[in-house]
Amino acid sequence: MFYVSIxxxxxxxxxxxxxxxxxxxxxxxxxxxMFQAVNLIFILVVFxxxxxxxxxxxxxxxxxxxxxxxxxxxFGAFFNIWDFNERYIVRGExxxxxxxxxxxxxxxxxxxxxxxxxxxxxxGIIIMVYAGVRLQLEFHWYDLFVFILFVLGGMLVYAGVFxxxxxxxxxSDARSSIMPMMYNVSNYGRYPVDIYNRVIRYILTWVLPFxxxxxxxSAYFLGKKEWYGYAFLTPVMGVSFFxxxxxxxxxxxxxxxxxxx
Amino acid sequence: MDYAIExxxxxxxxxxxxxxxxxxxxxxxxxxxxxKIIRAVDDISFTVKQGEMVGYIGENGAGKSTTIKxxxxxxxxxxxxxxxxxxxxxxxREAFVRTIxxxxxxxxxxxxxxxxxxxxxxxxxxxRVSDKDYKEHMEHVIETLDIGPLLDKPVxxxxxxxxxxxxxxxxxxxxxxxxxxxxxTIGLDVLVKLKIRQFLKEINxxxxxxILLTTHDIADIEALCExxxxxxxxxxxxxxxxxxxxxxxxxxxxVQFTFAKEVTDGELGVLTSDLKVGWRxxxxxNSWIAHVPPVHVSDVISRVVARYDIQDINIDxxxxxxxxxxxxxxxxxxx
Amino acid sequence: xxxxxxxxxxxxxxxLAYRTxxxxxxxxxxxxxxxxxxxxxxxYSGKSAIQGMSIEQMxxxxxxxxxxxxxxxxxxxxxxxxxxxxxxxxVELIRPYSYLGMKTMQGLGEGxxxxxxxxxxxxIITAFLFPLHFSSDMSTWGYFALSIILSFVINSQLNLLxxxxxxxxxxxxxxxxxxxxxxxxxxxxxLPISFYPSWAQEVMKYxxxxxxxxxPSMIFTESFQGQAIIDGLLFQLVWxxxxxxxxxxxxxxxxxxxxVQGG
Numbered sequence: 001m002f003y004v005s006i007x008x009x010x011x012x013x014x015x016x017x018x019x020x021x022x023x024x025x026x027x028x029x030x031x032x033x034m035f036q037a038v039n040l041i042f043i044l045v046v047f048x049x050x051x052x053x054x055x056x057x058x059x060x061x062x063x064x065x066x067x068x069x070x071x072x073x074x075f076g077a078f079f080n081i082w083d084f085n086e087r088y089i090v091r092g093e094x095x096x097x098x099x100x101x102x103x104x105x106x107x108x109x110x111x112x113x114x115x116x117x118x119x120x121x122x123x124g125i126i127i128m129v130y131a132g133v134r135l136q137l138e139f140h141w142y143d144l145f146v147f148i149l150f151v152l153g154g155m156l157v158y159a160g161v162f163x164x165x166x167x168x169x170x171x172s173d174a175r176s177s178i179m180p181m182m183y184n185v186s187n188y189g190r191y192p193v194d195i196y197n198r199v200i201r202y203i204l205t206w207v208l209p210f211x212x213x214x215x216x217x218s219a220y221f222l223g224k225k226e227w228y229g230y231a232f233l234t235p236v237m238g239v240s241f242f243x244x245x246x247x248x249x250x251x252x253x254x255x256x257x258x259x260x261x
Numbered sequence: 262m263d264y265a266i267e268x269x270x271x272x273x274x275x276x277x278x279x280x281x282x283x284x285x286x287x288x289x290x291x292x293x294x295x296x297k298i299i300r301a302v303d304d305i306s307f308t309v310k311q312g313e314m315v316g317y318i319g320e321n322g323a324g325k326s327t328t329i330k331x332x333x334x335x336x337x338x339x340x341x342x343x344x345x346x347x348x349x350x351x352x353x354r355e356a357f358v359r360t361i362x363x364x365x366x367x368x369x370x371x372x373x374x375x376x377x378x379x380x381x382x383x384x385x386x387x388x389r390v391s392d393k394d395y396k397e398h399m400e401h402v403i404e405t406l407d408i409g410p411l412l413d414k415p416v417x418x419x420x421x422x423x424x425x426x427x428x429x430x431x432x433x434x435x436x437x438x439x440x441x442x443x444x445x446t447i448g449l450d451v452l453v454k455l456k457i458r459q460f461l462k463e464i465n466x467x468x469x470x471x472i473l474l475t476t477h478d479i480a481d482i483e484a485l486c487e488x489x490x491x492x493x494x495x496x497x498x499x500x501x502x503x504x505x506x507x508x509x510x511x512x513x514x515x516v517q518f519t520f521a522k523e524v525t526d527g528e529l530g531v532l533t534s535d536l537k538v539g540w541r542x543x544x545x546x547n548s549w550i551a552h553v554p555p556v557h558v559s560d561v562i563s564r565v566v567a568r569y570d571i572q573d574i575n576i577d578x579x580x581x582x583x584x585x586x587x588x589x590x591x592x593x594x595x596x
Numbered sequence: 597x598x599x600x601x602x603x604x605x606x607x608x609x610x611x612l613a614y615r616t617x618x619x620x621x622x623x624x625x626x627x628x629x630x631x632x633x634x635x636x637x638x639x640y641s642g643k644s645a646i647q648g649m650s651i652e653q654m655x656x657x658x659x660x661x662x663x664x665x666x667x668x669x670x671x672x673x674x675x676x677x678x679x680x681x682x683x684x685x686x687v688e689l690i691r692p693y694s695y696l697g698m699k700t701m702q703g704l705g706e707g708x709x710x711x712x713x714x715x716x717x718x719x720i721i722t723a724f725l726f727p728l729h730f731s732s733d734m735s736t737w738g739y740f741a742l743s744i745i746l747s748f749v750i751n752s753q754l755n756l757l758x759x760x761x762x763x764x765x766x767x768x769x770x771x772x773x774x775x776x777x778x779x780x781x782x783x784x785x786x787l788p789i790s791f792y793p794s795w796a797q798e799v800m801k802y803x804x805x806x807x808x809x810x811x812p813s814m815i816f817t818e819s820f821q822g823q824a825i826i827d828g829l830l831f832q833l834v835w836x837x838x839x840x841x842x843x844x845x846x847x848x849x850x851x852x853x854x855x856v857q858g859g
Contacts, residue, residue, distance in 0.1 A: 185627055256335070
């Protein structure tokens, strides 16, 4: 309960800050839209040269992409702490965070909130609806709950991986360029994993399980029965990876060396 | 007697690696590295009673900040015991930090972009302070620190002095019984310094707040602390009253002569060779300072005056700063 | 000139100091190339060529464009923006060197490091795993070397431009992000320009973006032959000269503004 009230308190502050810089907000929206467009254009261009991708149609690919945008937007809004090392470790902001009586990860998540990313989720839903209509997908009332469950699962997968990466900063004082590279890897979870060989499929399923943010959960809505098992693993993977991340975080905080000196 | 801080054989080691020089060296570092252990805090023990104001001093890199960070739960000690406010800081961090206030002079606790009072409101929530307590306590704090007019300005628009006063207020929102101040007066002008000192004295008297203070400005310590803990290379080299430190080390007077003409160290040394006098060049041209045991003061003055043309003479107590400099130069404290 | 070379050396040493980055960098590079290889295999699925490129050429194209990216890519736009926001630029300006030149040299130091210590081992490892096609013709390598140097110049100019804009907008995080997506998409990094619909290709002729990635990668994969190579290099050269103009103008205006506002 305390954490919920703190959450809203931070949110209110966030709004006030953001409204001070309105032009930035507009530019950020536009750049977000461009980011979403880049990947869509890739799909469209590729399907200009082929009709099927390992048995998946263009509209199915677009649907997967639309789905992916929703958990990704939630991740971007709440867990996107890519500049953790720079901001909190190198500049020593972590000192301040640790002198406050709220869990340090929770505080940082609240401070780094970027609610405008949520717009991406809206774009995602529009893309899904577009593709879904063209594919004439059936939609049951309970699918809404499945959708929410899978979206949350996917978000936690993302959060888990990126928070775990952020904790590296506690062990190594290196300025990390792993984060941006990881964003590239995360893209591959949006393509049908059966196009990859065993090693990469294994990595995308169990090591950096980005397939659970795109293709696996989408397969459920696309009625690809052979993938249902993986689809329903989505929330489980999400929770487990997030728990691993929190565990690593708590371990890492103990190793924190402080800035300066 | 209740202790606010109890520290027993506290130690913090950092592992650091030394880089090899040159391009080839850097390349070799990719594969193997030379590590060495640096002991920033070396088995220190001390206690602080409730309501005490203690100055924690030492040169840069002596281990002050590292100690403070262990006492506040930011860093985990390598070994040793820390009990602060009856708790283990890093083990029960979230419960513990609610009982302390921290001000880092070089780092802001407030949110850069939002108005000061918004920061306060957020912190009030974070520390779960009731409206009633907040009103009762903070109204007074805001008034004493004279920050009322600043409350609706964003932090980035404040001057350093204004910001520092707000920082101090922010650290006191939950009226903590123990306050850690790391360089609270760094870079501030004299008036703000005075105001902050006065304020700290007042809350110490009013709430019996324990204060642990690190600073480079010895005047802060003289104004506030009866007790000092002095640190050098991670070890405590003095722990006791400021008064005693002065008595043991501050014996004698400082006599400053301004000569009409240039004189040399050698000449002066020969002149007072049978007395225990140390000569040192002053800051102005042709000025020399003699560190003289009390019994020899008149002797030294009469000899110098008899021999040279003097423009000015000053006799001073030895300043605390001087004492501390002497201690660091010699590295030991007797008594 | 010495001081600029020293800057390159320092950056080089800095990069070497971060060895976690180094190891994971190579690993992630391999995963990247691998994933693209399979993605493109699926796209080709039996076709021998798309837009005149075979699957080997395509895989090589991907591998080499990521390798080239490691060289031309840098964060000097962000660094400049950061230094402007924190008011450090004023200090930089009184130093006895050209600020923009120094930033470029820092980028070059990083780029050279990543080329030799990240991309090269990465390419060698991926060459064992996937069928990459390396030319045996030395002149191709020569053209390629020339071409990625021009890529670096053009990309750095664009970065400097974007960074200097911060003087006027103060916060341009959004612009920097947008620039990055535009470059990823229109430079030919993720898709060869020849794959785009012809109207889009026509439009892109009027922008410098394909000079960053598409041209060197096409040269390396020998998809460009004869005159096309020369045209490509000329395209790069012309743009690297044209971009100097807005850069100089903006920089002058920025300096004036800095003097007026006092940082």
